[in-house]
Amino acid sequence: xxxxxxxxxxxxxxxxxxxxxxxxxxxxxxxxxxxxxxxxxxxxxxxxxxxxxxxxxxxxxxxxxxxxxxxxxxxxxxxxxxxxxxxxxxxxxxxxxxxxxxxxxxxxxxxxxxxxxxxxxxxxxxxxxxxxxxxx
Numbered sequence: 001x002x003x004x005x006x007x008x009x010x011x012x013x014x015x016x017x018x019x020x021x022x023x024x025x026x027x028x029x030x031x032x033x034x035x036x037x038x039x040x041x042x043x044x045x046x047x048x049x050x051x052x053x054x055x056x057x058x059x060x061x062x063x064x065x066x067x068x069x070x071x072x073x074x075x076x077x078x079x080x081x082x083x084x085x086x087x088x089x090x091x092x093x094x095x096x097x098x099x100x101x102x103x104x105x106x107x108x109x110x111x112x113x114x115x116x117x118x119x120x121x122x123x124x125x126x127x128x129x130x131x132x133x134x135x136x
Contacts, residue, residue: 011057011096012040013129020044020053027054029082036082041091052091054083055123060101069111076120096123099132 012022024041040055056079060068072095080093097106102124105111115122115135122135 007059007096007098007125008039008057010127010129011055011123011125014125014131015040015042015055015123017129018044018131019046023052027088029086029088031082031085036079038079038093039096041088052088054079054088054091054093055096056093057096060097060105065105069105073114073118073120077118080119092121094121094123094134096125099124099126102133 012025016022020042021044022040022042025039027038027041029036029038038054039057041052042055043050043052045051056072056075058068058072060072062068076093076095083089083091083093102122106115106122114120119136122133123131124133124135125131
């Protein structure tokens with residue numbers, strides 16, 4: 001099993017354990033001639049309302065964090081725009097990443113400022129199939 005598949009399995013199990021139901025795996029979107037694919041789309045009922053999220057799972061396995069960060073940031077912004085102009089405009093987008101990756105790199109003040117400015121939502125997870133934190 002590749003490391004990416006390993007993280008995918010962990011995140012999916014963690015979301016289901018937290019009460020989310022996977023309704024698209026993956027979520028496929030088409031805009032004109034372009035096709036996009038977000039790893040998971042989930043929903044959860046609570047307080048008389050249904051909440052839906054889309055989750056892109058990232059491993060950050062490249063040698064350069066900043067190269068991975070460029071890719072994730074661009075992908076997030078593009079996916080958010082795609083969701084906004086489709087029937088999924090109500091869906092909140094998140095990037096799921098390992099808790100250790102977040103602590104090592106995403107807490108750097110410059111990176112955190114960019115994340116907050118762009119509104120990048122994060123789901124942090126550990127290797128025990130647990131979501132450890134949601135950052136909005």
